[in-house]
Amino acid sequence: MYSLIVFLPLLGAVIAGLLSLSNRDRAAEIVTVSGLLLSLLFSIIAFANVAIGGQPETVNLARWISSGSFVANWSLRFDTLTAVMLIVVTGVSSMVHIYSIGYMSHDNARARFMAYLSLFTFAMLMLVTADNLVQMFFGWEGVGVASYLLIGFWYKKDSAHSAAMKAFVVNRVGDFGFALGILAVYALFGSVQFDVIFAQSSVIAATDINFLGYRLPALEVAGILLFIGAMGKSAQLGLHTWLPDAMEGPTPVSALIHAATMVTAGVFMICRLSPMLEYAPFALDVITVIGALTAIFAATVGMTQFDIKRVIAYSTCSQLGYMFFAAGVSAYPAAMFHLTTHAFFKALLFLGAGSVIHALSDEQDLRNMGGIWKKVPVTYAMMWIGSLALAGFPFFAGYYSKDMILEAAYAAQSGVGSMAFWLGCLAAFLTAFYSWRLLIMAFHGAPRASAQVMSHVHESPKVMTLPLLVLAIGAVFAGWLGYELFVGHDMKQFWGASIFILPTNTAMEDAHHVPSWVKLLPIVLASSGVALAVLLYAYWTSMPARIAAIFRPVYLLFYNKWYFDELYDAIFVSPAVRFGAYLWKRGDRDTIDGFGPDGMSAFIYRLSGMCSRVQTGFVFHYAFAMLIGVVVLVSWYYLRFKGA
CATH class of the missing domain: 1.20.5 (Single alpha-helices involved in coiled-coils or other helix-helix interfaces)
Structure with missing residues (x-):
């Protein structure tokens, strides 16, 4: 059963790929959706056995690489960390597959699209079930290739294939750091197997390594190199530039890649390596700083964009920053908790945005929307739920997970932790602001689309709205249901050995005892952000343009x-x-x-041209040549034998 979770999507991808050759789109949709739903069912069973039942398991498939002392097995690791990711990946991916049946109904390459989706899911599942770094790298590169295919799916558009290439190249920069990190780990531990690495981390912590001519703490170097890989996949500050351009892919791709799967791979990797990173405090500080800066950077950009998908994409980038600085202050359970809740409400927002785009005849510019909330009531309600969860309003999923991250950052009682807390609070205000800016501009006010477009505005079909309802349930209840297990009193028992935190790093425990104002501040800031957005975009509608004109350099910087x-x-x-x-x-x-070839061919061409000029076809030319030959021959004979 455990192996089927991973390989059913691969089987679906292969079959769908073969069906695409004969344009059997409906059959490909049935095969891939069925495979994902079965994978989701088995993932739920695995979660019950492994995470709830406390029965981790490793499935050994084959010997993969054996070269000298280097050995890498092909094994599937199922512990609590993996079980959580299985629910996230298969849950969101199955909903995206179903949604795609409606969204891509007019595309003439649906089978190929479904094959790419399932291939991506397989690669992601291979990544999260990896039992060693090399196998993780295989899944890591697999999602990179699949994302390239999905982002550039509409390859006839110049912007699409350029965006796909940009995503591929930028991720290669991060992957180079990841590869160096794997080499550093092997040089230090003599193995890439997680259990071996984790068992020796406390001993290796005192070891130095010669890196770029300097003697540096070994685990710090390896940790930072591995984090560079995470920066690329998770679009952290510096390696984030591929993320907005990736919106050129179909909207289901945005939901799958940028909500719950590919971009969270970096967060998962950092949490997986917690037994090693706990002995690399400087690397954790770097992770905290980069995460906090990413959270505020992406929030400032998100509030100035007009493409509905790009606003949500920068929101994803910002929320990933939260997850990273949570891991940086050793609050790995909080990072994984937010990763899980975020998957539901961000996939809901992306698919909801796709429903808006579908209703408005492929329009994505917020400036050309408005006045449609009565015509798309289901989509409107789903976008409200997703936005409330994203902004962190009480009793929605994001409230439980994002507030826990901020409380853990405050409880860390460190310089980088305090910086992360305050930047995270400011980002929470901006998040609420741009979320309601999006809602108001997309659904309210006077219609700004053409009369022809408005006449065709309609609610999406049930095959698109039903996945939204499923994700909305997660966006409402995931935080409440998961709180005690992920970050509450049952936290240690739930995570078991899959996450390791040094006894001296108490931010996760102390987060439950922070002052009341720390708990209330994010709620106040979120409410203030909503109020400001309502005032500026629903009542004082001329103010945003005036503010942008007054603070034009700042506005242009963000825009x-x-x-x-x-x-x-x-x-x-x-x-x-x-x-x-x-x-x-x-x-x-x-x-x-x-x-080389051009020069030689040109020489032969010139030589043959000269020779061809000799062959004129005139008899008197040949007679003259013969006469010259006779004269030369007689002269040579005379001169040679004259002396004799």
């Missing part, structure tokens, strides 16, 4: 995403393009081809 794309283009992309063009023209074309 242009802090100019990271322009900076990277100036520093890396343009020089690389110019250098590549120089190598192509001077190296490849002029040198290699010039002196």
Whole structure:
């Protein structure tokens, strides 16, 4: 059963891929959805056995790599951490598969799309069930390839294949750090097996390593290198630029990749490596700082964007920052709790946005929306639920998990923890602001779409709205149901050995005893953000433009995403393009081809041209040539034998 959880999506992907050759779209949809629903069912059973029942298990499939002393087995690790991720991945993915039947109904390559979705799910499941770093890297690269295929699914659009290439290249930067981290771990531990690494971490903590000519703490170097890999996959500050462009893929792709699966892989990896990272305090501080800066950076950008999917995408980036700084202060259970609740309400928001886009004839610009809430009541209600959960209002899922992260950051009683707390509070205010900005601009006010578009506005079919209802249940109840298990009194028993926290790192325990104002502040800030958005976009509708004009440099900084794309283009992309063009023209074309095949063929061509001019076809030319030959021959004979 455990193996079927992972390999059913792969089987569905293969069958759907074969069916796509004969354009059997309906059959591909049935196969892939059935496989995911079965995988979800088995994941629920596995969660009951492993996480609730406390019966972790490892399934050994085969010997994968054996080279000298290096051994990597193909094994599936099922502990509480894996069981939680299985529910998240298969739960969201199955809803996305069902939703895609309606959303992609007019596409002529539905079978191929469903095959890509299932392939992505398989790679993600392989990642979360990995029993060693190399197997994790296999899943890591698998989701990278699958995301490239999904983001660039509409490959005839220049923006789509450019976005796919950008995501692939930026992730390779992070993956290079991940690969170096794996090599560093193997050099230190002599193994890539998690159990071996975790058992020796306390001993290796006192070891130094020679890195770039410096003697540095070994675990700190390995931890930071591995975190660089997580930064790429989870779109943290510096390696985040691929995320907004990835919205060029179909909306179900956005929900699958940017809500619950690919972008959370980095958070999962950090939590998986907690037994090692706990002995690398500087690496944890780096994770905290980057996470906190990402949370506030993405929130500032999100409140100025007009593409409905990009607003939600930057929201994802910001929420991932919360998860990382939670892990950085050793509150791994809080990070995983927010990862789980976030999966439900963020997938709900993305799919809800897709329903809005579907209703408005593929319109994504908030400035061309408005006045549709009565025509799409189900979608409207679902977007409200998702926004309330995202903003962290009481009794919705995000309230329990996000507030626990902020309380843990405050309870850490460290410089980086305090910084994370205050930046996280400011990000909470901005999150509520841009969430209600989106709601008001998309659904309320006078219609800004054309009369023709408004005449076709309609609620999405049930195959699209039913997954929204399922995700909405998770967005409402996941926090309340999971609180005691994930971060409450049953936390240690629930997580068992899958998460390790040093006794000296007490932020998770102390989070339950912070002052009342720490618990209330995020709620007050979220309410203030909602109130400000309502005032500016529902009543004082001219104010946003006036504020943007008054603070134009700041507004442009946020609107242009802090100019990271322009900076990277100036520093890396343009020089690389110019250098590549120089190598192509001077190296490849002029040198290699010039002196190689092109040069030789040109020489032969010229030589044959000269020879062809000799063969004129006129008899008097040949007679003259013969006469010259006779003269040369006689002269040679005369000169040679004259002396004799």
